[in-house]
Amino acid sequence: MLKKLGVALALAVCAGAVMAADAGPSKGSLVIIGGGLRVNNAEVWEKIVALAGGKGARIAVLPTAAQTPAKEAQLTVDALNRYGARAFVVPVAPMLAGTDVRKAADDPALAEAIRKAGGAFFTGGDQARITGSLRRADGSNTAVLDALWALYRRGGVIAGTSAGAAIMSSTMFYDPPLEVMPVLKNGVADGKDVASGLGFIGDDVFVDQHLLARGRFGRMLPAMLAKGYTLGLGIDENTAAVVGPARDVTVIGYRGALVLDLAGATTDKTKPGFNLANARISYLDSGDRFNLATRAYAPGPGKEPVDRQYVEHRAPIFYTDILGNTAVADLLEKLVDSDLQRAVGVAFEGPDSQSPDRGFEFTFTRVPDTAAYVTNREDAYSIYRIRMDVRPVRVHQPFYTLE
Structure with a gap:
């Protein structure tokens, strides 16, 4: 070799x-x-x-x-x-x-x-x-x-x-x-x-x-x-x-990317545990564009605004493992294809982990600057500027057994 x-x-x-390197x-x-x-x-x-x-x-x-x-x-x-x-x-x-x-x-x-x-x-x-x-x-x-x-x-x-x-x-x-x-x-x-x-x-x-x-x-x-x-x-x-x-x-390529925008986010350092308020999370599907300087989004070809008159999801959206495989993208898609204003996901570890009672609640909320697009033929979503808040929560472990 x-x-x-x-x-x-x-x-x-x-x-x-x-070719000489450009110093600019x-x-x-x-x-x-x-x-x-x-x-x-x-x-x-x-x-x-x-x-x-x-x-x-x-x-x-x-x-x-x-x-x-x-x-x-x-x-x-x-x-x-x-x-x-x-x-x-x-x-x-x-x-x-x-x-x-x-x-x-x-x-x-x-x-x-x-x-x-x-x-x-x-x-x-x-x-x-x-x-x-x-x-x-x-x-x-x-x-x-x-x-x-x-x-x-x-x-x-x-x-x-x-x-x-x-x-x-x-x-x-x-x-x-x-x-x-x-x-x-x-x-x-x-x-x-x-x-x-x-x-x-x-x-x-x-x-x-x-x-x-x-x-x-x-x-x-x-x-x-x-x-x-x-x-x-x-x-x-x-x-x-x-x-x-x-x-x-x-x-x-195959799927997409997330953009996390913390420009307007705050954290309360007086509270124990990681916490975050007023962040923005966006999901860019394949074909979508985003400018790192201007923070402007543009959906890929063939995408149209999501029509909320014909939504698929009307029940409350709650995910028990927001850190799971594709979970956050799936939740965001359901949220924008619903008549709901917010969705919630939680994250926690098993009873054998360190501090198993410490978990986190993620709340995702539509705000005035939220935008969503979809390609109806493929159900491919583009989701921009959903508000995200994170707060620490207590999770009782081991779970109670129903009797």
């Missing part, structure tokens, strides 16, 4: 013309994938190749986060090439046998290959391996990281899935608990739960991944409050958020 990597690198160094604002694009990207998701793969320059585009694959980098790199190269790219592997990965990741990250030939490419792709794995490899011990950029920024600034595309998505913001989840509830209960600690990312998307947007499948919007909230973010972008699996130079976001 190492021999193949060397051949691929040699080809990469010879390919393309050298980025002219490039980001393709931020929420993890679980399938090979048959042509829309996402083709978008990456197109943004990198189209058929024959050189795309650098960085398996830095992977536990098995040689395997992950080859799978990604094969997928990109299937959709028309000429991808090559950048062997900068702490788990890659026979290499010194520190030396590789400052290798001039590797950096030059990336600088000449039309795009770069970070595989999934452990995002701490990416930041730990591409920044020196003193926090400065390695040659490879400088080359990635040069590629991005002059108009190339930076793509990443799962861990490769987490590093897109200036702050990322680093080594948090696997479940969401401990983060809601205990908050986040710098250097443990959160740490510095690479910041390609800018300093004002917090990014997370595997969002709907794992209910991770719940862990984004305390992290955003702790680090001063008012805007969060969470992408679901097999789905991508494409961010252009004008900071326009377009959602493509």
Whole structure:
């Protein structure tokens, strides 16, 4: 495999013309994938190749986060090439046998290959391996990281899935608990739960991944409050958020993304436990657009406002596990397709967890700036600016038995 990597690198160094990095604002694009990207998701793969320059585009694959980098790199190269790219592997990965990741990250030939490419792709794995490899011990950029920024600034595309998505913001989840509830209960600690990312998307947007499948919007909230973010972008699996130079976001792929807006939100620090009032949560379906600068939404093609004269849901909406797989998106869809003003979901852990009596109630409410659209043929919803309030509650465990 190492021999193949060397051949691929040699080809990469010879390919393309050298373009100087623009020291000004980025002219490039980001393709931020929420993890679980399938090979048959042509829309996402083709978008990456197109943004990198189209058929024959050189795309650098960085398996830095992977536990098995040689395997992950080859799978990604094969997928990109299937959709028309000429991808090559950048062997900068702490788990890659026979290499010194520190030396590789400052290798001039590797950096030059990336600088000449039309795009770069970070595989999934452990995002701490990416930041730990591409920044020196003193926090400065390695040659490879400088080359990635040069590629991005002059108009190339930076793509990443799962861990490769987490590093897109200036702050990322680093080594948090696997479940969401401990983060809601205990908050986040710098250097443990959160740490510095690479910041390609800018300093004002917090990014997370595997969002709907794992209910991770719940862990984004305390992290955003702790680090001063008012805007969060969470992408679901097999789905991508494409961010252009004008900071326009377009959602493509299998499902959608959540936007969390805390600009008008408040928290009562005199009360015990995490709490939040007057936040806004939006669900962007595939095809929808959102601008990170103006915070303006636009539904995808073929969508019309939801007609509340013909609603499907009239009974009260109450979810007992709002952090479950796709639960929050399902609840929001039912709310906007109802004659109700609010819906409620709760989150709590089992009796064997730490502090099992501590839970949270999430209330979702229509407000004047709420908007909802649907494609009737597919029942695909776009839901913008639903008010969200979170408060801690007591849950009696073990549950009583009916007699």
